[in-house]
Amino acid sequence: MRRDYWYIIGLSLILFIPLLGEVHLFDWDEINFAECAREMLMTGDWMRPQIDFEPFWEKPPLFLWMQAISMHIFGVNEFAARLPNAICGMATLVIIYKIGVRLYDRSFAWIWVLAWIGSILPHLYFKSGIIDPWFNLFIFLGLYGFIEFRWRFFKLREKSSKWLQYRHLIIGGILLGLAVLTKGPVALLIAILVLGIYWMAHRFKKKCYLKDTILFGSIALLSASIWFMVEWWQHGSWFITEFVKYQIRLFQIKDAGHGGFFGYHVVVLLLGCFPASIFALPNLWGDGQCQDEVLECDTMDCCRRSDFSTWMQILFWTVLILFSVVSTKIVHYSSLCYFPLTFLASVTLWRASTWHEFPKRFIHLLPVIGALLGIVTMLLPYLGTNIDLLQGLLSKDKFALANLEVEVQWTWFHSLPGLILFISSIFAYRFWLKEKIWYSIQSAFVGGTIFTALTLMFVAENIEAYSQRAAIEFYKSKCGEDCFIKTIGFKSFAHLFYACKKPVGDNKKIDDYESLSRGKLTKTVYFVTKVTTIGETPQLPNCHEIYRKNGFVFFERKP
Numbered sequence: 001m002r003r004d005y006w007y008i009i010g011l012s013l014i015l016f017i018p019l020l021g022e023v024h025l026f027d028w029d030e031i032n033f034a035e036c037a038r039e040m041l042m043t044g045d046w047m048r049p050q051i052d053f054e055p056f057w058e059k060p061p062l063f064l065w066m067q068a069i070s071m072h073i074f075g076v077n078e079f080a081a082r083l084p085n086a087i088c089g090m091a092t093l094v095i096i097y098k099i100g101v102r103l104y105d106r107s108f109a110w111i112w113v114l115a116w117i118g119s120i121l122p123h124l125y126f127k128s129g130i131i132d133p134w135f136n137l138f139i140f141l142g143l144y145g146f147i148e149f150r151w152r153f154f155k156l157r158e159k160s161s162k163w164l165q166y167r168h169l170i171i172g173g174i175l176l177g178l179a180v181l182t183k184g185p186v187a188l189l190i191a192i193l194v195l196g197i198y199w200m201a202h203r204f205k206k207k208c209y210l211k212d213t214i215l216f217g218s219i220a221l222l223s224a225s226i227w228f229m230v231e232w233w234q235h236g237s238w239f240i241t242e243f244v245k246y247q248i249r250l251f252q253i254k255d256a257g258h259g260g261f262f263g264y265h266v267v268v269l270l271l272g273c274f275p276a277s278i279f280a281l282p283n284l285w286g287d288g289q290c291q292d293e294v295l296e297c298d299t300m301d302c303c304r305r306s307d308f309s310t311w312m313q314i315l316f317w318t319v320l321i322l323f324s325v326v327s328t329k330i331v332h333y334s335s336l337c338y339f340p341l342t343f344l345a346s347v348t349l350w351r352a353s354t355w356h357e358f359p360k361r362f363i364h365l366l367p368v369i370g371a372l373l374g375i376v377t378m379l380l381p382y383l384g385t386n387i388d389l390l391q392g393l394l395s396k397d398k399f400a401l402a403n404l405e406v407e408v409q410w411t412w413f414h415s416l417p418g419l420i421l422f423i424s425s426i427f428a429y430r431f432w433l434k435e436k437i438w439y440s441i442q443s444a445f446v447g448g449t450i451f452t453a454l455t456l457m458f459v460a461e462n463i464e465a466y467s468q469r470a471a472i473e474f475y476k477s478k479c480g481e482d483c484f485i486k487t488i489g490f491k492s493f494a495h496l497f498y499a500c501k502k503p504v505g506d507n508k509k510i511d512d513y514e515s516l517s518r519g520k521l522t523k524t525v526y527f528v529t530k531v532t533t534i535g536e537t538p539q540l541p542n543c544h545e546i547y548r549k550n551g552f553v554f555f556e557r558k559p
Contacts, residue, residue: 001106008097008113012090015117015453016126020086021079023461024472030129031493034081037067038497047231052496053503057242060227062181063131081129088133089126103305108350111441115342118445121272122338123452131183136336138179139187143194145172146216147311151304173216177223184247188220193318260329265320268331274369275444279345281362285313309347312340353437363432370425377418384410399532402551408462417454420447470550471528475499484511484525489533527555
């Protein structure tokens with residue numbers, strides 16, 4: 001079994017490390033966090049996150065520290081920005097394998113690992129530069145620490161030291177505090193909701209449950225408060241106050257460009273976590289549960305399995321409902337659901353292999369969604385070489401039409417990922433109907449793994465070329481030049497990161513729009529806008545257009 005851990009580490013290195021820096025970071029989130037880390041290195045201020053060398057109160061600093069350390073070692077680049085999540089992927093797979101063996105057996109643990117790497121978004125996120133993979137892992141481990149403590153406590157309380165009795169609770173609380181330091185207090189909110197719903201489901205009859213929950217939450221708050229208190233002591237309450245206001249506003253008002261309908265995350269999880277999402281459907285609700293009285297006198301594996309399934313169901317529905325209610329809709333907001341979703345999918349598959357239970361009500365979605373995603377991916381090269389088919393659909397969006405003018409090389413092998421997903425889904429479905437469970441598992445998840453890896457390898461670079469490459473190439477060409485760059489009409493962090501912006505000094509107004517557009521200049525200014533947001537830019541004093549490319553328009557204003 002120890003050899004399995006080395007297999008998982010080797011698999012992680014093969015899947016998550018290669019080509020990690022081949023594609024530019026994507027605006028906003030990836031570049032936003034990478035820029036914060038770059039500015040940490042440049043200013044030497046590791047306590048207060050900054051963006052454009054101004055205080056950035058939207059996120060705590062833990063993940064930014066990881067990126068900054070990575071950049072210090074490997075340089076300021078895409079690889080360094082994404083490496084922390086590749087490491088998180090390795091850690092996640094090792095941890096779920098260990099928990100899978102603990103609860104079930106080696107075969108279940110491998111199914112869970114395959115469900116993670118064989119599902120689209122769970123695999124994809126470990127090759128990104130966003131905060132959520134580490135945030136989700138810390139929350140999951142925090143909750144698991146509490147669950148493990150409850151399982152062990154009644155066995156250990158009479159014959160063990162306080163440390164042995166409470167170590168899982170303490171470690172879990174610390175890890176939950178690290179989740180707060182990674183992305184914010186929503187981690188504590190999710191954990192408290194899950195704990196409260198679990199207690200409510202058992203009619204508030206769990207022994208010492210309220211006391212343990214309070215202790216768990218207190219440890220998490222204490223762990224998280226270390227950075228908050230240091231920030232308060234160094235700079236006062238302003239930064240913390242703005243941070244809290246932002247967290248509240250995020251729940252109440254949709255962020256610009258990030259709205260959506262109520263069932264947004266249902267669609268995201270169903271399609272984005274394919275094929276694990278299909279196998280999880282039979283287990284998203286209902287199962288037998290254990291009471292503390294049983295845990296006191298019996299350590300049957302089936303009891304813990306059932307109890308853990310209940311925890312995972314509660315975690316899934318809590319996250320899904322919470323972020324369906326939140327006004328801002330972003331794909332990765334529901335990414336914590338990947339843990340319960342892949343676990344519950346693994347339960348379905350393990351029961352099929354062990355107990356020969358083959359639920360067929362939902363399995364018919366497997367070839368349907370596989371065919372849908374596969375065919376859409378296969379059509380991309382055809383659409384890419386026949387742009388006129390898209391131009392009619394996008395006739396009212398001048399920027400999108402201009403994006404399509406970029407020269408992108410599409411060949412037949414760009415259809416290969418979609419073809420593999422289509423075929424593997426059909427085979428997985430047929431094997432399931434014939435009750436050949438291991439063939440079904442291998443077809444579904446190996447196909448999903450290859451699809452995601454090849455899509456990132458072949459397709460992501462072309463998508464990036466349409467969406468932002470013209471602007472990023474311009475920014476990179478200005479790295480090292482003593483100039484100002486300002487975007488007009490759209491929000492972006494790319495010019496800060498790729499043009500290697502330096503601090504402007506104490507006079508923060510020197511590079512605001514009014515100063516750069518009409519004030520007296522000391523160095524050249526470049527304005528970047530879109531064909532749809534040019535506005536008054538051509539009429540600015542001593543300002544002229546340099547060129548336009550793929551929907552972006554570049555202006556120059558000299559001193």
